[in-house]
Amino acid sequence: MCEIIDNGKTRILNNGTDVTIMASSSSAASALKASKILGIKGVSTTVIEVLTIDSTEGAKDLKLGNNTNIYVFLDEEIRTVFDNLLDEFSVDICFIEKWSADIIVKEVMNKIKNKRESNRGFTSNYIHYVQ
Secondary structure, eight states: OOEEOOOOSSSEEEEEEEEEEOOOOHHHHHHHHHHHHHHHOOOOOOEEEEESTTTTTHHHHHHTTSSSSSSEEEEEHHHHHHHHHHSSSOEEEESSSSSHHHHHHHHHHHHHHHHHHHHHHHHHTTOOOOO
């Protein structure tokens, strides 16, 4: 676990390279638990706790996690503010309305699987069988 970095609007609770989880104060504990589980599975996660939602500061907050290509939002208000800002980046977005650590892990693993399949020219709706 990395040291907590607090700029007054966000706290980086964990630094990673594969996935960014944007959480509110109420969902931060579940996000950190999911981050630990994902780490065991080989997925490096950034966990950002959004303390104050300010669309003018949003771009700076996103730059804290833009080394990843998958963003997971656990709060509708946070997703709404950051949604427009994410148009600048080529990232996958996932919103989880009813979250728990297990659900976060499941959704992140599905996103990673789908991304890997699409990078190989496959889509999740097409399965190529070789006999």
